[in-house]
Amino acid sequence: MAYIVAATGNLHKLEEYRQLLHDQKIELRSLRDYPDYKEPEENGDSFRANASIKALAACKYCDVPAFADDSGLEVAALGGRPGIRSSRYAPTDAERIARVLDELKGVTDRRARFVCVIAIAANGEVIETFEGEVAGTILESPRGENGFGYDPIFQPDGFDRSFAELSSEEKNRISHRARAYAKALEFVEDEMSILDDEF
Secondary structure (H helix, E strand, C coil), X not given: CEEEEECXXXXXXXXXXXXXXXCCCEEEEEHHHCCCCCCCCCCCCCHHHXXXXXXXXXXXXXCCXXXXXXXXXXXXXXXXXXXXXXXXXXXXXXXXXXXXXXXXXXXXXXXXXEEEEEEEEECCEEEEEEEEEEEEEECCCCCCCCCCCCHHHEEECCCCCCHHHCCHHHHHHHCHHHHHHHHHHHHHHHCCHHHHCCC
């Protein structure tokens, strides 16, 4: 069986990836399988740049094909913030949510979108990137116990519930990560030799 390394140690992301990959003939490994790995500095100026940095570093260190995603929340009224700084907007998920809600006090335009870019690296180079997004609005207060990050305050268009109120199955049908991942998975299936060459 071919395998590919997900360049993340984030358990929430890994669970989403495993659910999305469940019926494929590809074994998913993660950076947790490489405890000595040192994550590179994410100093890119876009989701695509940061995803590429992470995927390439993992590919070179693990010496197998790797993929990485960079994702975040872009809020229209905040000029696209927190954007690529989504995971660093505050120390914890609760504090990040509180900061966004505080910055949107009194703001009626609450349009936002989640963006995810996945980069795939093999043979020491980034070979392709894939983007997915989902539009929605920022709620007045957090709702729901599922999901992670900004999920409790993001209501996707066409739903009356937040991401954190959706089941995993519902979220995986529409999320930005699922959409980018579907494109990446189609590419990997078409280019399976990229993985098979590693054996």
